[in-house]
Amino acid sequence: MNVFDGHNDALLRIYNDPTPAAFEAFLNGGSSAHIDLLRARAGGLVGGLFAIFPPSPMAGDLSDRMSGAGYDLPLPDPLPHPTGADATIAMASILLRLEAASKGGLNVCRSVADIESAVARGSLAAVLHIEGAEAIDPDLHMLDVLYAAGLRSVGMVWSRHNHFAHGVPMRFPSSPDTGPGLLEPGKRLVKRCNELGVLLDLSHLNERGFWDVAELSDAPLVATHSNVHALCPVSRNLTDAQLDAVARSQGVVGLNFATAFLRADGRMDSDTPLDTMRRHLDALLERLGDDGVALGSDFDGATIPDAIGSAAGLPRLIEHLSAAGYSDALLEKIAMRNWLSVLGRTWKA
Template identity: 50%
Template sequence: MTKTLILDGHNDLLSRLWAMNDRGGDSFFAGRAGDISLENCRAGGMAGGFFAIWVPGEVADAPDPMARYRAFPAISVEKAHRVTMEQASILIRMAAARPDAIRLCRTVAEIEAARQVGAFAAILHLEGCEGIGESLDELQVLHAAGLRSLGPVWSRSNIFGHGVPFDCPASPDTGPGLTDAGKRLVVECDRLGVLVDLAHLNEAGFWDVAACSHKPLVSTHSAAHAICPSTRNLTDRQLDAMAERGGLVGLNFGVGFLRPDGIKNPDCPVEVMIRHLDHLMLHLGEGGVALGSDFDGTMIPGWMGSAAGLPLLVAGMERAGYGPDLIARLCWGNWLNLLSRVFTPG
């Protein structure tokens, strides 16, 4: 079994630590139960990734895993401001306490430097911008603190746009796209060199980002709608538009977005993931596909278990005939190339 270096497009560790009131991330280092821990990452070859800030709704608003469709109500701005800062501070504390183990990276050079010394390269991401106001003042502060990636919405509406609900089978064309404030947010992200994530936007929002931004079009954790017709997945038309812009898709490991029936069932063979990778590469090319696990935020295939099981995915790629150069690009190089083009301000 081959252990390959992996840079992952999305995990939800910060919201898990926040919910546990683990404000220093101590359980990450000690070996917490869950997909992501320092031990699991090292065992699986996961050496970098996007750490998402996600503000949960009320308990009553939590998604029903068996529901075919679910829209999510808005959350209060006051709560979003507070929780956004609290979750960002967790990663900042972790990196300050253990720079030997994890580093908050703001540039591609810092990602490479972390890799060279064996530290986890963490990229701070904001999944849903309820914690940012129309003035975008909070964006400036978060960027100064290390934020380098954001999704304007999670799967609920806010002042910037409209998230795509969880539904299958269904089209991602579920309503209006970005608001005027959302369009200003995208333009400012381009100026700052912050990646704009399309993962939870509906189709109208996708095309609005394409019109507002001059950067590559990126979805950090999605899959192919042609295989699993979930609203959260990308249609061939969207993939072709991303290819024209030199964009990238990080493959989501969530079984509800991989299985053709869209059911949350951990019985999801590695061959299903390979089928998605093949379809994405058919449209985006070998340079436009990477990994975006959604660890600690979704139900992953049972055979993988956690980040420690990533070598099993690599072994599946090898059995499918992927050569070592292609595997290295899918697991690390393609993200690095994409970030080198997005993180440049202007």
């Protein structure tokens, strides 16, 4: 079954290993990454939102610090605009160079028609997405430049604060209500993204920021990679009230495969059964309906269940859900059609 995925960090992985080998491994396989062209084809992954995340200097792996009975990781310092811009341009360049080097194996897509055409050709359909908008200046000049380069989805924040909004810390257990709402440049960013037809990703945004976007935006509310707070009370997950707001807007939530946002104990532990993922999907379907649920794996950005392992393991999730009674029609919506629908109702390209 074809899968379109709401979030991966493959570009960050290549950015962090700026060697020809890392670039070639994405094209030809041979690495331990979650996503490369060979694993994508093996698992039916036909496209997705490729995140640009300007990294913060951090000590150690976050996954190693999210394994206790509870945790509250300090937020990194805000990232200076020039640093964010440099990293964002570098990762956008990586994606464009992958497209050129793939000889038709990957295409950067700017419309739903582009995605459908790429899938029909057997090309991986890549949509440029920003996770943490530090590259965009408060006057939004860079937004126009990035849009012209193919940007079609913006997450204002990762979990650190910036000049647009406040992110949630990696905290368990915790409500997502962890600070103030959007700053004035953030409100302008919502309006301009609406005008351009750029999707606004609410993942990583704190609850007050979420409600500010819900009030200001005229587009469907979307969280590309978030789960159900009632099942896993980590600050990154969405409350029932937030899920109901997404449903009212006819928006979409993509199931995050990161185990710390799936497990009731909030731990990054790859020994997490597929049943745990299904429980979140069941709860999302109850709140959002069949048209509001999708997948947002966080491949190459998190610890995911061993039962999936990589993009090549996606059929195991589909088979598990089918065995649990999910119909083929519902699975096709979750796997791909719901993403194409909400993108088509958001984008103006």
